[in-house]
Amino acid sequence: MGYSIRMDRVKPSAIRSVQKRIASKQGVISFAAGLPDPDLFPMDDLKKSTMEMIEKKGKQAFQYGLSKGNRELLQVLAERMQRKEGVDAKPENIVVTTGSQQGLAMTAMLFLDEGDIVVAENPSYLGGINACRPYGCSFLGVDTDEDGIVISDLERVLAENPKVKLLYVIPNFQNPTGRAWTLERRKQFMEVINRYDVVVIEDNPYGEIRFKGEHIPCLKSMDTMGKVIYLGSCSKILCPGLRVAWICAAPEHAVMYERLKESLDLQCNEFAQLQVVEYMKNYDVEGHIRKIQAAYKEKCDLMLSLMEENFPASVKFTRPEGGMFIWVELPEGLDADGILDEAVEAGVAYIPGEFFYANDGAKNAMRLNFTTVSEEQIRKGIVLLADVLKKHA
Template sequence: MEHLYSNRVRQLKASEIREILKLTQQPDIISFAGGLPAPELFPIEEMKVVTQKVLSEMGQEALQYSTTEGYNPLRSKIAQRLVNVGIKANKDDILITSGSQQGLDFTGKIFLNPEDIVLCESPSYLGAINAFKAYECGFKEIETDKDGMVLAHLEEVIKNTPNVKFIYVIPDFQNPSGRTWSEARRKGLVKIANQYNLVIIEDNPYGELRFEGEMIGSIKSFDTEGRVVYLGTFSKTFSPGLRIGWVLASPEVLNKYIMVKQSADLQTSSISQRELNQFIDMYDFDAHVAKIKKVYKIRRDLMMNTIKAEFPAQAEFEIPTGGLFAWVKLPVNIDTRKVLVKAVENKVAFVPGGSFFPNGGQENFMRLNFSNMPEDKIVEGIKRLGEILKEVM
């Protein structure tokens, strides 16, 4: 049947992250691989109450088809929360999606033709790379430093690259590097996008998970021409299993996303949207996020301190000020895919860094998640990785 498949499907490969996540089903594996929230922080007892209330008071509505745009009370609450990142919006600016990953897929469908070019940070989020690749595009990686994209390099690439459609960025606690853009870089990016008539896709799944320092306004908050598309999600602050994300965009652009969603899955789960909205009505959502941040900060500190103590001195890393990930650079002769094989034999897993560079190379990095594992397993897992790295180096 191979000849019957489309060219698009033939070039698809299994998601490396999803394949590695299968390892987390093994109870004896210490996994730093997926971007998984801590399951013990899920509000299970509260959700029992919420689900009962939703089914009792609006059961027929919750189990029925609904509008593509999403449940209006939840859209309004999202708009209200976006004030925290400097965005002034109302419910009509927002489309509810089945996780922000669906927003990434729709972005490729809306903007990309074969051989178009996506500009992205180097490194960038593997899930976005895979979503865009499905639309047969190419990538130009833009240099980054501790403040975000190097804008001089970005502008140079734009001037010398035809068919650029959009710039994809994760400015807060970036996946995988954990870095956060400065305000000056955010404003500069908007200025460049305006000058060269490009769209910016701002992906912000981690922005509320700040452990220290002051909130920096989102790139969307500096948008002067309606060319920033903002993707958000409740997967990291509440529950990934509900699959509730959203797209915020100008009316013209948002209408394209709505039409694409109509043809994809009609709507996001009616009952999930109402359950989340009911939780926000009944409980203190900010207190819930604060509890998550407190635990993740402890785990981040523990992981970074253990890395410093147990990894070889040649390992380089920065301490992220929020989010879920630590990013470790090893000497260029170390291939972390090979390290992963040894790690799995020792019942510990991570994501090799080469997957986050869309044009290949740079196999000497590793991404480590600190949110999912309890403290004792963080220490034990990092010790095991440290022993392996000392052996291979």
């Protein structure tokens, strides 16, 4: 029995294949993860809130629910979008998804046809790119710098390619670079996309994990034409195992997402949705987020200071103000994937940067994660990695 053409386009995750290489050696200090710190999950409050939810709404929690999402959760998320992001959101703008990855997959399903073009930042989150691959589209990358997406490059790509249908961007503490777009760059971006018949996916899983600087308005708050599809998530501010995330979009788009949900999985996990409602309504979620911010800042600052002290001067890296990642650029000619096995043998691991590009990417780059390692592991691992880089850089 033959599989569909779409399956020929689905590629295995290069990142997970790297992690298999890492897992083959015991005791490796891994900066390769893309996970939140499980020690920061609010376990006691989650236990209490879950039992309280079962007492109050147990029968509802174990029953089928609405495809669009639990009504209480829709209201909670709409109010959060208003309060935290400055978006004039109502429940009719919100659809609950099983993680942001489902939001990416449904957006690709909703908007892409054979031959369309998807534009992503160079580099970008591979999961966003892979969600689009089954639909026969091609990909173009737009350069980024320390302020965000490069507007002149974006203008050129859109002007030269009328088949661009979808833009995928992560303006806040991007995976993999950790960079956040400036306010001016966001305004310029919206001015450009308003002149073209395109849809923008604003993926914002890290936006609330800002531990330095001032909050910058999201693209959706500047959207006057209904072009921006905002993806939010509880995975980084609560815990990823709940798989509770959401789409915020124009009502006409939200209706279509709801129709897709009906055909895909009927609904998200009602139990998990009500867990989130109970926790967000009756527990200190903002205080919990502040704990995450403080913990990540401490680890990020430590890693950066050790990199400055130990890495060769020819190695450059970002200095994020939030999120979970640091992007490292090696001298031209070096292959981060080529020296990964040597690093693993030395006892430290990372994700090579070339895997974060839709097409061919920079081989002389790597992504480091600081959230799932202890301070002791950071101190030891960065020195080990520096010793490897000194042999090559």
